[in-house]
């Protein structure tokens with residue numbers, strides 16, 4: 377019933393704003409410092425328009441794509457998002473199952489509150505995202521566990537050398553460790569649906585949520601100070617560690633958080649199977665440009681050697697098609713899927729997938745293409761530039 381009024385991905389945000397306690401909505405929706413990168417992730421898409429072709433037979437159009445040896449039903453997947461289980465009951469499992477049903481990839485976050493083995497059980501095709509310290513023992517320990525759980529694709533996030541300035545979390549009352557106080561309690565009272573169906577249900581069925589998947593041996597409860605220590609590694613990860621990881625990890629290896637074409641080339645030369653061009657949804661370096669702006673330069677530098685994925689601000693089928701035109705083989709979408717899981721569980725996520733996929737299909741028809749391979753830079757036009 378709730379879903380009938382959701383016509384586009386942005387509608388999930390409006391609904392989630394009403395459904396989630398303010399600190400939790402603030403944690404998901406917000407970014408670092410002034411939110412400049414968050415805004416640029418959206419506005420960069422608006423700088424490009426399409427040049428459609430007409431009277432083309434588009435009856436055979438398909439949005440299926442091959443990526444890292446798999447065929448997916450659509451050119452988008454679910455980006456890794458930490459502590460999703462605070463927004464939706466067993467959130468990571470909801471996302472994993474819906475993605476499995478739709479045959480799109482779901483990347484589970486290494487800072488999830490659900491055990492990685494459980495997510496692999498819910499969807500054996502899910503990918504695992506790791507934050508790793510520059511400590512070989514701990515790196516190898518986690519890789520072993522991820523491999524044993526059956527994950528075939530490891531996504532290493534590399535744009536988190538230090539913790540970002542998330543002052544917006546402080547403003548909205550969110551923190552890790554979580555500090556329950558009168559504000560959260562009041563929010564819980566005025567959001568009974570979330571309080572009963574997500575928070576109390578979790579506490580009753582599973583107890584206090586823990587960070588279950590870091591390189592620490594035992595999960596740390598979200599209320600504990602040790603969480604912070606665990607995320608602040610003693611030694612920083614560097615390119616040498618990536619070589620070690622490449623040597624040990626037999627599955628597909630993806631590096632997420634690349635923005636410079638120089639780094640894209642080093643990653644490729646280190647033997648990774650793909651990269652995600654990303655500014656972490658604007659949540660790390662505030663002022664980092666939108667990934668869309670650097671996509672074409674990276675595509676030229678890599679010259680088709682490894683697939684380029686991107687994320688940040690993708691909300692419409694037209695955004696997906698613009699990213700593909702500029703060199704992406706695949707995109708990921710973050711926040712809207714967590715909002716969808718929060719307000720309507722698996723049905724909500726499936727609805728979100730359907731909306732985006734339908735938009736892509738319709739736009740392919742209107743653009744006059746049958747395959748995503750037909751999207752190239754000359755299908756786009758910079759909006760400041762007028763043909764004469």
Ligand code: FNR
Pocket residue numbers: 403404405417455456457458485486487505533632654655656657658659687688689690708709710711712
């Ligand atoms: C994230 N992101 C993220 N990335 C990652 O590699 N590991 C993580 O644990 C998280 N956690 C996380 C939590 C939340 C609430 C958000 C919104 C984002 C970043 C995420 O994978 C992705 O890069 C962006 O969210 C993509 O931008 P959009 O689609 O949200 O605009």
